[in-house]
Amino acid sequence: MNNTVLDFGFTPDQKDLQMMVREFGEKELTWEKMREFDDRGEIPMEAYKKAAEMGLTAITIPEEFGGAGMGQVENAILSEELGYWNGGFATTVLANGLAFDPVLLFGNDEQKAYYAKYIVDGGFAAFALTEANAGSDAGALRTTAVKEGDEYVINGCKCFITNGGVADVYTVFALTDPDAGARGLSCFIVERDRKGVSVGKEEDKLGIRTSNTCEVIFDNVRIPAKNLVGQEGKGFKIAMTTFDLTRPAAVGAGTIGGARFLIDQCVQYAMVRTTFGQPILTNQAIQFKIADMEIGTQAARALVYRAAEMLDAGVVDTTIAASAKVAGSDNLLKVSAEAIQIFGGNGYSREYPIATIYRDAKIYQIYEGTNEIQRMVIIKSMLKAYM
Numbered sequence: 015m016n017n018t019v020l021d022f023g024f025t026p027d028q029k030d031l032q033m034m035v036r037e038f039g040e041k042e043l044t045w046e047k048m049r050e051f052d053d054r055g056e057i058p059m060e061a062y063k064k065a066a067e068m069g070l071t072a073i074t075i076p077e078e079f080g081g082a083g084m085g086q087v088e089n090a091i092l093s094e095e096l097g098y099w100n101g102g103f104a105t106t107v108l109a110n111g112l113a114f115d116p117v118l119l120f121g122n123d124e125q126k127a128y129y130a131k132y133i134v135d136g137g138f139a140a141f142a143l144t145e146a147n148a149g150s151d152a153g154a155l156r157t158t159a160v161k162e163g164d165e166y167v168i169n170g171c172k173c174f175i176t177n178g179g180v181a182d183v184y185t186v187f188a189l190t191d192p193d194a195g196a197r198g199l200s201c202f203i204v205e206r207d208r209k210g211v212s213v214g215k216e217e218d219k220l221g222i223r224t225s226n227t228c229e230v231i232f233d234n235v236r237i238p239a240k241n242l243v244g245q246e247g248k249g250f251k252i253a254m255t256t257f258d259l260t261r262p263a264a265v266g267a268g269t270i271g272g273a274r275f276l277i278d279q280c281v282q283y284a285m286v287r288t289t290f291g292q293p294i295l296t297n298q299a300i301q302f303k304i305a306d307m308e309i310g311t312q313a314a315r316a317l318v319y320r321a322a323e324m325l326d327a328g329v330v331d332t333t334i335a336a337s338a339k340v341a342g343s344d345n346l347l348k349v350s351a352e353a354i355q356i357f358g359g360n361g362y363s364r365e366y367p368i369a370t371i372y373r374d375a376k377i378y379q380i381y382e383g384t385n386e387i388q389r390m391v392i393i394k395s396m397l398k399a400y401m
């Protein structure tokens with residue numbers, strides 16, 4: 015394993031966390047172990063249970079609510095080390111933070127304690143924003159939440175929800191004022207066991223197959239009014255502020271782990287694979303490919319941890335957060351394509367782990383806002399600063 019990229023000025027506690035997650039991955043999440051889950055499209059539940067017992071599924075939940083109370087740098091370390099071994103598993107674990115963050119940022123203490131318990135106890139949470147006709151265009155959502163006395167009645171169907179089929183609790187975005195578009199959106203806590211909540215189609219995905227992605231249906235689901243997170247009409251802001259927090263660690267750092275894994279694999283393979291009587295690593299064409307992988311990964315890693323440090327310092331910078339997500343995910347896609355090239359036919363074969371990571375890599379350019387949408391977010395935020 016290439017250690018030059020790993021010591022990023024972390025504190026001793028952060029290095030301990032890094033080693034702990036790395037060892038966990040090495041033991042529980044090797045490609046050989048994950049393969050059957052990837053084939054079947056299943057979350058490796060035993061590994062998840064162990065991660066939860068170690069507190070890894072709740073590291074950013076404040077200590078007062080039962081979590082480890084760590085920051086975004088630690089969250090990035092977790093994501094990077096899990097992403098090194100298995101992108102789907104990293105997605106499954108980090109989706110809990112994505113779901114909890116709206117409550118953490120905008121909820122009251124009672125809601126935080128209530129929601130956190132599901133995750134701290136080893137359960138799953140899911141963030142439910144996307145609908146069939148509203149992915150990039152979150153303002154086009156159709157799910158409604160109608161106030162009736164001291165309850166809201168929720169109706170609608172969410173799709174592509176990570177952990178959707180296994181979640182104990184959902185963070186649901188629904189319109190309280192359907193005529194107001196994005197300004198009519200509100201955020202709610204909806205428990206899985208409420209009458210009218212059901213799980214629809216499970217996606218049979220190209221990659222990250224060790225994560226669960228499902229439709230979630232809300233059919234006249236009654237929730238108490240106290241399950242409203244923040245204020246009515248603030249749902250869009252809540253979702254976007256959440257993404258500023260999650261894009262660097264949950265997405266960006268995961269891509270760095272995947273890229274590091276591929277670089278390690280390529281160096282090892284190129285040292286032993288011979289053509290024309292020489293290891294392929296002796297060819298400058300191969301060396302340059304690996305050097306370029308390293309350059310892209312180092313650059314993206316620096317941005318990801320810079321973004322995480324800024325968040326921990328209380329500086330929310332939309333441009334930096336979105337840039338970290340784009341830099342990491344674009345880099346991983348390039349690295350995974352080059353890794354297949356270095357492995358030649360073996361890269362294309364499912365006998366080697368490279369093909370799996372190539373499939374997994376694509377998702378990071380899509381979820382938590384596509385990279386096209388990130389670029390729109392970046393230019394908008396830049397222009398605001400220029401004005």
Ligand SMILES: Cc1cc2nc3c(=O)[nH]c(=O)nc-3n(C[C@H](O)[C@H](O)[C@H](O)COP(=O)(O)OP(=O)(O)OC[C@H]3O[C@@H](n4cnc5c(N)ncnc54)[C@H](O)[C@@H]3O)c2cc1C
Nearest residue numbers: 141142143144149150174175176227381382383384386387
């Ligand atoms: C595996 C997986 C897990 C997911 N997990 C979750 C989850 O947990 N919770 C959740 O709420 N959602 C989740 N999503 C949904 C994801 O966030 C959306 O798929 C994503 O935001 C894109 O939306 P869409 O699929 O509707 O694509 P569309 O919005 O239809 O976009 C299609 C293409 O058009 C481009 N495009 C759209 N508008 C513009 C524009 N104005 N300018 C330029 N290009 C544009 C897009 O970038 C994309 O390339 C997940 C998706 C997947 C595949």
